[in-house]
Amino acid sequence: MSWSWEYVPDEETVASGAPPAFLAEVEKKADELVRAAEALHLHGATWQGADEGARHAFVAGGFFVYMITPRAELVTIWQVTPDPL
Structure with a gap:
């Protein structure tokens, strides 16, 4: 196995309607989280051990909720919340 990240349950459900620039920041941060979790x-x-539970990550344009699951070598993104305009 190798570490990765994904939207849960899927990208359409989690990220629908979010601005593309914001999603690019989310995905960039998700890549960083994968590298950190792998290390x-x-x-x-x-x-x-137990999973760490849900956490928040703040990026340009908003924040997202994620969880690291070491046994699955996976970072899951459950919710994205762009800043209101």
């Missing part, structure tokens, strides 16, 4: 959890697939 922190070197043996992710054999992780025995």
Whole structure:
């Protein structure tokens, strides 16, 4: 396995209607989170601890809610919230 990120349940449900520039920032930050999680959890697939739970990440244009699941070597994005205009 190798680390990755994805929208849950899917991109259409989570990101529908969000501005493209904001989504680009979300995806850039998601890539950073994947690299950090991979470095922190070197043996992710054999992780025995609890998941960290939901967290918020703030990016230009808003924020998003995500979770790191070491056993699945996965960062999931559950909600994106662009700043109101």
